[in-house]
Amino acid sequence: MIQLGCIFTLIILHTQFSDTNIILGRRICILMNVSVLEKCGIDYSQGLERFMNNAELYESLLGEFVRENDFKNAKDALESGDMKLLFEYIHTMKGVTGNLSLNSLYRACCVLTEKLRANDFDDISAEFNKVYAIYEEIVEAIHNAAQN
Numbered sequence: 001m002i003q004l005g006c007i008f009t010l011i012i013l014h015t016q017f018s019d020t021n022i023i024l025g026r027r028i029c030i031l032m033n034v035s036v037l038e039k040c041g042i043d044y045s046q047g048l049e050r051f052m053n054n055a056e057l058y059e060s061l062l063g064e065f066v067r068e069n070d071f072k073n074a075k076d077a078l079e080s081g082d083m084k085l086l087f088e089y090i091h092t093m094k095g096v097t098g099n100l101s102l103n104s105l106y107r108a109c110c111v112l113t114e115k116l117r118a119n120d121f122d123d124i125s126a127e128f129n130k131v132y133a134i135y136e137e138i139v140e141a142i143h144n145a146a147q148n
Contacts, residue, residue: 041104
C-alpha cells in the first residue's frame with residue numbers, strides 16, 4: 001500500500017524548503033503532458049495546488065502511484081473472496097486517489113467503498129472491473145504523459 005505517511009513527510013520536507021525556493025527564484029518545470037492527464041480524469045491544476053504548486057513533487061507522487069500494486073492486490077483479494085481485504089485496499093485507494101486529484105478514479109472508488117461498507121456484494125465483480133478499467137486508463141495516461 002502507498003504509505004501516506006511518506007507522502008506527508010515529503011510535503012513537510014517541501015514546506016521546510018519552500019522559502020528557499022522562493023528566495024532563489026527557482027522554477028519547477030512541469031515535465032508531464034498535462035492534457036494527456038486531464039483527458040482521463042486527473043485534475044492536474046487541483047493536484048498541483050494540493051502539493052503547494054510543486055510540480056516536481058506532484059509528478060513524482062503520480063509516478064509512485066503507478067509503481068504501487070494496491071489495485072492489483074485488491075483484484076487478488078476479490079478473486080480470493082476476501083471482501084474485508086478488498087474493502088481495505090479500495091478504501092485506502094479512495095484516499096490516495098482523492099489526494100492526488102485522480103478524480104475519475106476517486107469517484108469510482110467512493111462508489112465501490114460504500115458498496116463494500118454496506119456488505120452489498122451483488123455485482124461486486126462488475127463494479128470492481130469498472131474501477132479497475134479506470135485505474136488502468138489512468139496508469140497508461142501517466143506513462144504517456146511522462147514520455148512527452
